[in-house]
Amino acid sequence: MMNESQLELYQRIQAFTLDDDTQALSFSQHLARSNRWQIGYTKRAIDEYKKFTFLAVVAGHPVCPSDQVDQVWHLHIFYTYSYWNDFCLQVLQYPLHHLPTQGGQQEREKFHHYYRMTLESYHRFFGKPPEDIWPPPSRRFGSDLHQQRINLTEFWIVPKQLPQIKISQMTRNVGMFLLLLVLVGCSPAMPARFLGFDARFKTYLILCAIALIGAYFLRWFLRTSQTESIKPQLDHYEIAYLAGGPQRAVDLAITNLVQQQYLKPKLTTRSFSILKKLPNTSYCLEQQVLSQVVLTRNLLALRQAVTPKTIFLRDRLQKYGLLMKGKQARICYLVPIFMVFGAIILGGFLITLDAENVGEYFKTIICLVLCSLPLDSPPFRSRQGDLILSELKSIYSTDIAYTFALSGSTALSGGVLDDLKQVFNPPSNNTDGGCGCGC
Structure with a gap:
């Protein structure tokens, strides 16, 4: 909530415009x-820059912009009269360096x-920051530092990653099944040949599709919770286990010990040294980690020794x-597998009866096996667990322990945590970033 003076300042900032309609090339x-940037994204970045300048005046501490906001700030400073005379002097009434x-x-x-x-x-002032303009610290001081100015007449820009489309696992694998059928049998005569197949093979194709869809549906249905549906209050270690299993919980304990300066990571040997004694009131898993560091300081051996100690979290x-x-979990795993396995056995039997379409049966069976591979492991979380995890990820937090519990070592960023991130995931580049702060 803003007080009266803060509200007046925010209204002055919002009323200030960086664009001059008389110019052929506006600021935006x-x-x-x-x-x-797209013009819509540009307008949003300018709005976030205005919020940043407001925070620079009222937050009561030094502020640091995201890279996107920093780009707006850099360009505004180039407009020296607008920035210093109009904005800082009259609007902010504060010299923002x-x-x-x-x-x-x-x-x-x-x-x-x-x-x-x-x-x-x-x-505190505006609610959850938009992640596409205010990314988490791990990205702000990670991938965002690698942006460079290039000449587009000399270089092509090709993205390393294609846009990700969120679809369910069942939809993805059934679609994959149909696509593979086309690919393995792709030929100019394929449509005509398919129409010429006898009813037995067409029926088998339909049964395979039903078996695959049914297997994924049964796996989803059987993952229902057998416990009374009560929303629990989970601690950081329970969240870590739910999101990433026992190793995530062990790594969180290591992270907390490093952040609190009980352990120091060593990059060359991927090991740890003890800096000080841990109080007896500390979390039991942290005590287990520290006691094992005395015996084996190597990360892999440390994980192997402490992971069985996480059974109480499970x-x-x-x-x-x-x-x-x-x-x-076994029922949820075996029943869908038997459905697919039954379709495969039926295909093998039909091959002996229909020598004319042996190749097509064989291709169909291969496609069915490939598309059912994600079913070949017992499920970890229940549907209730997935729902709770989804809700936890939607909660905004800058707490390192919380973000690490949900997303793993990608959340590590800053100081000694950069070194720990390299111990967890070698090799990694450690880059000093040029960013600005307002004071």
Whole structure:
């Protein structure tokens, strides 16, 4: 909530426009062209820049922009009269300077800290920040630091990753089954040949599709919780186990110990050294990790030794109905597999009766096997567990333990956590980033 003076400041900032309609190339057009942004995204980035400048004045701590906001800030500073005379002097009534990093680990830690505080202040005043403009610190000081200016007349721009389309696993695999059928039998005469197939083979194709769809549906249906549906309050370690299994929980314990300066990671040996003694009141899993570091400091051996100690987390989550229990998991695994296996056996039997279409039967069976591969493992979470995990991911938080529990080592960023991230996932580039803060 804003007080009266803050509200007046915010209204002045919102009323200020960076575009001059008399110019052939407006500020927004210049910004969009320089960064290859769509005009709608550009307008949103400018709006977030205005919120950032508001935070720079009222937050009560140094602020650090996202890379997108920083691009707006850089360009605005180039418009010196607009920035210093109109915006800072009259609107902000405050000299907002841009201070780039000087490099080194201390600077990395400082800017990570500033950025986290900025996100927290943003959330306090405006709610959850949009992630496509205010990314988490791991991306802000990771992939976003690798942006460079290039000459488009000399270089092509080809994205490394294609856009991801979210579809259900069942839809994806049934679609894959139909696609593979076309690919393995692709020929100019394929449509005509398909129409010429006898009723027996056409019926078998339909049965295969029904078996595949039924198997995925049964797996989904049988993953229902057998426990009374009560929404539990999970701690960080339970969230980590639910999201990533026992190793995620162990890695979270290591992360907490490193962040609290009980352990120090060593990049060359992927091991840890003990810095100080852990209090007896600490979480039991953290005590297990520290006691094992005395015996084996190597990460892989440490994980192997501590992972069995996480069984109490599994039992607790199963009690809540968020994880599948042994018998239920086996039923959920075996019944769908038997459905697909029955279709495969039927195909083998029909091959002996229909020598004319042996090739088509064989191709269909191969497609069925490939598309049922994701079914070849017992399920981990129940449907209730997936629902709880989805709700947890929608909750905004800058807490490292919480974000690590949900997303793993990709959440690690800043100071010694950069070193820990390399221990978890070697090799990795450690880059000093140039960013600005307002003071």
